Amino acid sequence: MEVSSAQVVQAIYETLYMVGVSLVFATLIGLSLGILLVVTRKGHILENQAVFSTLNPIINVLRSVPFIILLVAIIPFTRLIVGTSIGTTAAIVPLVIYTGPYIARLVENSLLEVNAGIIEAAEAMGATPVQIIFRFLIPETLGSLILSITTATIGLIGATAMAGAVGGGGIGDLAITYGYQRFSTITIVATVVILVIMVQSLQSFGNVLARRIRRK
Amino acid sequence: MGNGPSVLEASITTHSPIGIQNERNTSVVEFHDVHKLFTSKEKTTVALKGVTFTVNKGDIFGVIGFSGAGKSTLLRTVNLLERPTSGKVIVGGKDVTKLSVAELRNTKKDIGMIFQQFHLLETKTVFENVSMPLLLSQTPKKQIQDRVFELLSFVGLTEKAKHYPDQLSGGQKQRVGIARALATNPSILLCDEATSALDPETTASILQLLKRVNKEYNITILMITHEMNVIKEVCNRVAVMSQGEVIELGNVLDVFANPQTETARNFVKSVVPDNIPPGVFRILEANRGKSRIFKIQFIGEGSGQPMISQVAKRFKCDANVLFGNITELQGIPFGNLIVELQGSEPEISRAYQFMLQQNAIVKEIL
Known part of the structure; x- marks a missing residue:
């Protein structure tokens, strides 16, 4: 039995929905955690040993759990947040928890690239910590942050393939249920092509945007 | 002294x-x-x-x-x-x-501050860099614009307002740094x-x-x-x-x-070397006994070279400048001269006494 084009459209929609919504929340969480990881470290503008040494291992633990395990392990938490543990929306909670810490690490790496001298200049001007973050650190690394989020989004697309485990649907699920389990080569090929196009255009979009901001 | x-x-x-x-x-x-x-x-x-x-x-x-x-x-x-x-x-x-x-x-x-490595924001234009301290203190936009252009004209970078730091030379970057440091007056x-x-x-x-x-x-x-x-x-x-x-x-x-x-x-x-260069030393060695060598340190006008020409005029000896270094400190000449006096012993001694009375520090070095 072959898939209908309506099913493909539905799967694309589900994937975009999961990626889009998860990305928004994961970016908000990742950006905040990433900034915290940078500014609370030793010698930085809001040095705070307690916050840094709590946050750091938590992010490491979350980053170590394979997504398929995380997906199942946090089912009670997912039910608490969205009221259900099955379906596309339910897949978003683990996707956010999986991607947020990843973005946090990427953001951390980007922000650490900022020359300490720039921060010193900002402090000499009498900038507040909030001003240092939003007027110096983020603008100086915006290009690199956009590339980081592009990378994270691509990882997110990969992770949605496993969302089928909780009935999340999406292109990956289509590939597994129709292509793999029902031996439909055409479905496999079609889904792979769709995914390649998605990833490819996303990466190009990210590159163009980052280049604009870095104005080369 | x-x-x-x-x-x-x-x-x-x-x-x-x-x-x-x-x-x-x-x-x-x-x-x-x-x-x-x-x-x-x-x-x-x-x-x-x-x-x-x-x-x-x-x-x-x-x-x-x-x-x-x-x-x-x-x-x-x-x-x-x-x-x-x-x-x-x-x-x-x-x-x-x-x-x-x-x-x-x-x-x-x-308190303005400028740095060896300038520390400008690479993603901001010259204008935006200079306006940064004013933005931080919520200065009205019009006021920022006026102040930034005043400062850019002061440092001579008005035409570079829309350039980015990586399009500037080191000297220009430091000028931006200075303009930025002066922004808040x-x-x-x-x-x-x-x-x-x-x-x-x-x-x-x-x-x-x-x-x-x-x-x-x-x-x-x-x-x-x-x-x-x-x-x-x-x-x-x-x-x-x-x-x-x-x-x-x-x-x-x-x-x-x-x-x-x-x-x-x-x-x-x-900045003001006073070591006798090796070449001069060789001449000194060759002339040992025939002449006396003096180091003259002078500060201000009316000393130094005029003194040497006076020595040559007043006394029967030849003054030969072997080495000299003159620089200006806050508009005042400052430096060292190493002078060889050739002539009869009494004449040189009298010339030495004369030099000691002038506004300079004179030391015999050989």
Whole structure:
């Protein structure tokens, strides 16, 4: 039995929905955690040993759990947040928890690239910590942050393939249920092509945007 | 030494480069027994050991020392980028170590700072970089625009307003740094090795600009450097630092004329060499016994070369300048001449006596 084009459209929609919504929340969480990881470290503008040494291992633990395990392990938490543990929306909670810490690490790496001298200049001007973050650190690394989020989004697309485990649907699920389990080569090929196009255009979009901001 | 020192004092008061007579004792920055320790797990490093001195209004005050002398740490205690372990740093009458966070932020707007590596925002245009300190204090847009263009015209970069830092030369970047530091109209400018990353020609033009900042905006400048040339070009007062301590302090002319410590002597020599070059030594060896050699150190006009031509005229001996180095300190000639006098012994002795009575320090060296 072959898939209908309506099913493909539905799967694309589900994937975009999961990626889009998860990305928004994961970016908000990742950006905040990433900034915290940078500014609370030793010698930085809001040095705070307690916050840094709590946050750091938590992010490491979350980053170590394979997504398929995380997906199942946090089912009670997912039910608490969205009221259900099955379906596309339910897949978003683990996707956010999986991607947020990843973005946090990427953001951390980007922000650490900022020359300490720039921060010193900002402090000499009498900038507040909030001003240092939003007027110096983020603008100086915006290009690199956009590339980081592009990378994270691509990882997110990969992770949605496993969302089928909780009935999340999406292109990956289509590939597994129709292509793999029902031996439909055409479905496999079609889904792979769709995914390649998605990833490819996303990466190009990210590159163009980052280049604009870095104005080369 | 003769009457050297009195000449010095006279020169300083009449040649003061910035006309600070009226306010010369108004202190802008005071360091009182400032100590700074850096403690890490392995060891404690003493960066500052009881530094005490005062920077007066209108000064271009230079702190010189080798790297590791503590001058960079000292500079950073003024705007509390480094908090002293003990001691007081008084800026505009207030001890900065006692200020609240908000008060400190306000005080910082009165202290501009420029850096060796400029520290400009690479993703912002020249205009945006200069306007940054004003944006931080919520200045109205129109006001920012006027102020930024005024400053860019002052530093000579009006046409570069829309350029990005990576399109500028080192000298231009430092000009942007200076414009940015002046944006909030500070009364003090801190310069952290501001010319050390620049070539000699660019250094000279940046130093001229700093002189204008001092004169035209009446901004007191505190600069640190490891180049005696910078001190020579612009400073009126200098502190020599070594291993966290100020080992010599005074007017630039005094320190140049009469350095008390080995470190200071070496710094002075780096700008005004007084070693006899090897080539001259060979001539001396060849002429041993036939002539006498004198070193003449002179400060101010009416000494030095006119004296030598007088010696040649008044006495029956030939004056031969073997080596000379003349430079200007705050518009006053300053230098060393090594002169060979040839002639009969009594004539040379009389010439020597004559030279000793002039406004110069004369020493027989061979």
